Amino acid sequence: MDIDKKVWEVLCSEEDISNRLKELGQEISDAYRDKKLYVVSLLRGSFVFTADLVRKFDIPVKIDFMTTSSYGHGTESSGSVKIVNDIKENLEDYHVLVVDDITDSGLTMKYVMDHLKTKNPVSVKCCVLLDKPERRKVEIDPDYVGFTIPDKFVVGYGLNYGDYYRNIPYVFVVTDKDR
Ligand SMILES: O=P(O)(O)OC[C@H]1O[C@H](OP(=O)(O)OP(=O)(O)O)[C@H](O)[C@@H]1O
Ligand code: HPA
Numbered sequence: 001m002d003i004d005k006k007v008w009e010v011l012c013s014e015e016d017i018s019n020r021l022k023e024l025g026q027e028i029s030d031a032y033r034d035k036k037l038y039v040v041s042l043l044r045g046s047f048v049f050t051a052d053l054v055r056k057f058d059i060p061v062k063i064d065f066m067t068t069s070s071y072g073h074g075t076e077s078s079g080s081v082k083i084v085n086d087i088k089e090n091l092e093d094y095h096v097l098v099v100d101d102i103t104d105s106g107l108t109m110k111y112v113m114d115h116l117k118t119k120n121p122v123s124v125k126c127c128v129l130l131d132k133p134e135r136r137k138v139e140i141d142p143d144y145v146g147f148t149i150p151d152k153f154v155v156g157y158g159l160n161y162g163d164y165y166r167n168i169p170y171v172f173v174v175t176d177k178d179r
Pocket of ligand 1: 160
């Protein structure tokens with residue numbers, strides 16, 4: 001993708017994201033009140049979303065990070081998910097909530113949730129900012145979703161293209177200038 005020959009179309013503005021995160025934060029706080037909650041955030045893409053989301057919780061929470069990788073520099077999943085860095089803590093007493101920026105093919109979230117279940121937590125659910133159900137390759141239906149989006153490659157707010165643009169504070173779609 002030659003980014004200079006493209007236009008950026010905003011899909012989720014900073015205001016859209018901020019408003020939706022307040023709702024999600026409240027919903028998740030209500031669901032896990034009086035439960036031991038452990039957020040497992042999937043690096044690198046989820047660092048922005050996780051930082052903003054957990055600050056909307058009004059309940060105590062432990063937070064740790066796993067690093068997963070499947071896309072490399074491209075716009076298509078390699079089909080195989082690698083856990084580059086795993087959780088070290090014993091999760092047996094905890095309700096785990098996996099937080100990621102996007103569920104696309106679903107391969108990453110399915111693989112990580114299956115992996116975390118082997119650590120015998122009380123429960124495992126997931127929360128994603130963006131859900132792209134048209135691209136699913138495995139069956140997975142995220143428990144908490146910020147926005148359901150069409151089948152477009154999206155960038156910004158943690159999501160990268162060629163390792164850039166993660167720092168853009170909104171989500172945008174890149175399209176051809178002459179379309
Ligand atoms: O549903 P899927 O098709 O598996 O795609 C979703 C995953 O792909 C991206 O991660 P990536 O492997 O690109 O690593 P990154 O988090 O470092 O960007 C994204 O952050 C999700 O974790
Ligand atoms: O649409 C996307 N954009 C950026 N990274 C991604 N990883 C999976 N899908 C996407």
